[in-house]
Amino acid sequence: MSVRVDGERLLRELAELAEFGRDPAGGLTRTSFSAADGQARAWYAAKCEEAGLEVRLDGLGNIVAGLPGGDDEPAVWSGSHLDTVPCGGAFDGALGAVAALECVRRLAETGRRSRRPVRAVVFSDEEGNYHHLLGSTAIRRGFSESELAAMTGRDGDRLVDALEGWAWARGSRTGTRVDPARVHAFVELHIEQGPRLEQHSVRIGVVTSIVGLGGGLVRFHGRADHAGTTPMDARGDALLAAARFIGAMPDLARSSGPASVITTGRVRVQPGGSNQVPELAEVSLDFRDPSRDRVAAMLEAIDRTAQEAAAAYGVTAEWDADEIVDPVPLDEGIREIIRARATDLGLSSTDIPSGAGHDSQNMALLAPTAMIFVPSRDGRSHVPVEYTTDEDAIAGADVLLATLAELADS
Structure with a gap:
């Protein structure tokens, strides 16, 4: 596939997103369901609207965006999260969320026809202020009212109170589970959050498994x-x-x-x-x-x-x-596609396990799932100095786009 992401737009939007939740102490504090989180979601929804994408919300604030229609075939999903840890960085979650939007948008702009639709997703509360991987767990299995009522945040506030009047949640809080038949595959782009890729001068990490x-x-x-x-x-x-x-x-x-x-x-x-x-x-x-x-x-x-x-x-x-989040192996078939597309783009790659938890480990229980890592400077993450170079961010997004396009045709 010859189409590439619009690298300048991707970088510009990452910079725009990084303005929401600026912490006086440095870094970003964009806690799930906070005012800053709401601002980031409004920004994301506006970008979707500009691109002609339909935005769907569930009762816990998960966002799924794509071209209208196309529900006859299981979709290829990609995305990550917008929330951050307290005083965190600008790339964790954000890169995967913005890159997924960019990929869906580029496929729409080119008028490319594929067998399956491609959707961009934003998961709620990946960082676990209220529950480990809250949004993707809700998509995988759903929560009961009693489970939701028992969840409290790091400041002692209750999840159900935080959701009262929250503009970015629609519908039943207990009706969030997604039928696996609706998802053909899921691929997440993410920063490594560790030093291995940088230490070995490798551009693309093909994630083999995710830690429990x-x-x-x-x-x-x-x-x-x-x-x-x-x-x-x-x-x-x-x-x-x-x-x-x-x-x-x-x-x-x-x-x-x-x-x-x-x-x-x-x-x-x-x-x-x-x-x-x-x-x-x-x-x-x-x-x-x-x-x-x-x-x-x-x-x-x-x-x-x-x-x-x-x-x-x-x-x-x-x-x-809390409920244990199981470790999961990732799909070898999609991993092979990622390796091949990286090679096509002249990018070195290596297999690498993930020591961090990700929404992909919930999605892997719904559909074939894989992850793409790009280097993190000095292996730092969850801190204000978290950084991935422009070149690596664009390279990861290009590999993601090529991978999603191939899956959409399968």
Whole structure:
């Protein structure tokens, strides 16, 4: 296929998107269902409208865009997410979302006829403020009202409250599941978020598999008391128990396996006064491994370790675990197409696993799925200095376009 993406437009739109959610501390804070997220979605929808694309929304804010009609055949989907971590970067998710839109738009502009329609998708809350891979999980299996009602964000706000009056959600929150028969294939372009491609001077990563992940909250419940008048041996200090627990996590990860990782990225303490003994310490957890069995084993070990830490300080522990997101292999047939199209474009490529979670691992349970990685400078991601060169962003989008076009004809 000779058609290429409009590289200048792609880069311009990535820069425009990066203006939504600018954080005073640097980077982007575009939390799902926030005002900044709404601004980004309005911008995205306007770009779709300019291109003559129809935009469809579901009850949790997932966006699917494409030329009107064409529903007689299962569609080829591509996309990613617009939300970011707090003070994150401008490429994670954004590159894949903008590139998918660019590919659908270029296919429409050329008047190219294919057997199957191609759709651009934006998934809600990929970063898991309320739930790991919320939007793609909703597409894969859906959520019950009780599940949605129990979801809270990093600031303690409830998902159902955040969705009240949200302009970018339409229809039933529990009716989001997509029939697998509607999706022929899914391909996601993403930055690597690691150093391997850059270190080996390789332009395109052909992703072989995506890591399994779990998460949740451990809540240590103690008793609030005066910091000056309560003897040390009479305290029920929830934060001391949490500190012991957090300190045990690196060894727990090492004992699980060489690829296992555990992160405690957030701690919330109540009452929160410097002269009060903490009665509650809430610790967030993110843990990952390529093996589902090891992820499940870490989940159980976390609970045991929390109970031991709580007992050591005379408090109690409650482990509220999220659903495990299974590791998945990606489709070899699509991976071969990606390799071949990269070669056609004169781009080096290599097979590479993903240590980060992605919406693709949910889509892989609906349809044949693959991912394309492009290099990240110094392997940095989820930070303001996250960066992928213009040349690599355009190269990845060109490979994506060629891959989607071939799948649309299959």
